[in-house]
Amino acid sequence: MVVAAPTPDGNEKTRATELPVIDLSDRRSEVSKLMVKACEDFGFFKLINHGVADDIIAKMEEQSYQFFAKPSSEKELAGPSKPYGYGCRNIGCNGDVGEVEYLILDGNPASIARSSETISADAIEFRCAVRSYVEAVRALACEILEVMAEGLGVPHTSVFSALVRDVDADSLLRLNHYPPVPHWDTSPSDPRHQNPRIGFGEHTDPQILTLLRSNDVRGLQISLHDGVWVPVDPHPQAFFVNVGDVLQAMTNGRFLSVKHRATVSWYRSRMSMAYFASPPLRARIGPIPEMVTPHNPPLYRSFTWDEYKKATYSRRLGDGRLNMFRFQPNDELGK
Numbered sequence: 001m002v003v004a005a006p007t008p009d010g011n012e013k014t015r016a017t018e019l020p021v022i023d024l025s026d027r028r029s030e031v032s033k034l035m036v037k038a039c040e041d042f043g044f045f046k047l048i049n050h051g052v053a054d055d056i057i058a059k060m061e062e063q064s065y066q067f068f069a070k071p072s073s074e075k076e077l078a079g080p081s082k083p084y085g086y087g088c089r090n091i092g093c094n095g096d097v098g099e100v101e102y103l104i105l106d107g108n109p110a111s112i113a114r115s116s117e118t119i120s121a122d123a124i125e126f127r128c129a130v131r132s133y134v135e136a137v138r139a140l141a142c143e144i145l146e147v148m149a150e151g152l153g154v155p156h157t158s159v160f161s162a163l164v165r166d167v168d169a170d171s172l173l174r175l176n177h178y179p180p181v182p183h184w185d186t187s188p189s190d191p192r193h194q195n196p197r198i199g200f201g202e203h204t205d206p207q208i209l210t211l212l213r214s215n216d217v218r219g220l221q222i223s224l225h226d227g228v229w230v231p232v233d234p235h236p237q238a239f240f241v242n243v244g245d246v247l248q249a250m251t252n253g254r255f256l257s258v259k260h261r262a263t264v265s266w267y268r269s270r271m272s273m274a275y276f277a278s279p280p281l282r283a284r285i286g287p288i289p290e291m292v293t294p295h296n297p298p299l300y301r302s303f304t305w306d307e308y309k310k311a312t313y314s315r316r317l318g319d320g321r322l323n324m325f326r327f328q329p330n331d332e333l334g335k
């Protein structure tokens with residue numbers, strides 16, 4: 001792995017580092033320990049032998065390729081992504097842009113059926129592919145969350161997964177396509193010349209957990225410290241797992257919601273699919289009792305997912321949203 005950090009002249013510098021890889025087929029007690037460590041140190045790990053069938057992934061990927069290959073006028077029929085639908089270059093509603101086009105789908109099987117008609121000429125095939133994929137990744141997300149709870153020594157091991165299993169869970173599936181973009185058309189002495197083209201700018205995912213996979217084109221980077229970027233080698237057979245803001249809040253800051261971004265290749269198309277495992281809108285989120293001790297007082301006040309989502313969507317991609325819910329030194333704790 002290689003780490004990139006800005007130098008005083010605005011260019012990025014690189015150095016090598018290792019990222020955690022977890023094999024879900026290993027002994028459960030070992031897996032849970034490694035997962036907790038990875039979430040504490042990085043908020044991120046690569047998951048192999050995850051059990052999601054190759055054909056489920058291949059069918060979803062095929063649908064994604066077919067959708068993005070269509071002319072813009074047809075893709076736009078999927079509606080502007082507010083919050084579900086097709087978007088191109090504009091990310092969210094607050095002025096963020098990137099070299100990306102995307103399709104955001106509701107992770108609820110009933111709504112998948114409604115949107116398929118405008119997305120694919122073969123709505124049934126599209127709907128089946130999405131439904132199988134979403135069911136498989138939702139089950140995987142729940143399993144991971146239960147392994148994490150075990151590793152944290154939480155007796156009620158479904159404390160996180162129950163939110164994702166709820167019929168009203170607000171989970172999303174996002175398909176991203178990053179068409180190739182040529183290098184900066186600047187002189188080599190211009191600082192931008194050395195820097196990557198950004199497809200999806202720096203952010204944390206607001207939800208509980210993200211399961212991300214991509215084709216074999218590089219682009220995903222995670223940030224370990226402010227301004228230090230680690231490129232993640234692509235691995236189409238693996239899932240990359242990101243801790244989201246909600247899980248950081250529920251673990252009272254023990255797990256880190258990982259800052260990440262996606263850069264763009266100058267010669268190959270990159271495709272990624274991200275499943276965001278979320279709570280229902282009404283769910284109240286806050287540090288779970290097991291993560292709060294006299295030495296670790298609650299860092300965050302409780303909030304509903306609805307409240308957090310509204311705060312997220314009213315801000316820019318790179319804004320630190322969880323800080324708005326952090327207790328300040330003079331606050332009365334426990335409110």
Ligand SMILES: C=C1C[C@]23C[C@@]1(O)CC[C@H]2[C@@]12CC[C@H](O)[C@@](C)(C(=O)O1)[C@H]2[C@@H]3C(=O)O
Nearest residue numbers: 091092093096205206312313314315316317
């Ligand atoms: C600029 C924005 C896009 C985003 C909503 C937001 O206002 C801030 C968070 C963004 C993000 C990042 C992770 C996911 O891709 C996403 C769907 C989410 O839940 O939060 C996006 C939002 C989006 O693209 O609509």
Ligand SMILES: O=C(O)CCC(=O)C(=O)O
Nearest residue numbers: 174176200220262272274
């Ligand atoms: O495409 C990627 O690798 C990252 C996408 C991402 O971070 C997102 O969709 O939230």
Ligand SMILES: [Fe+2]
Nearest residue numbers: 203204205260
């Ligand atoms: Fe993300």
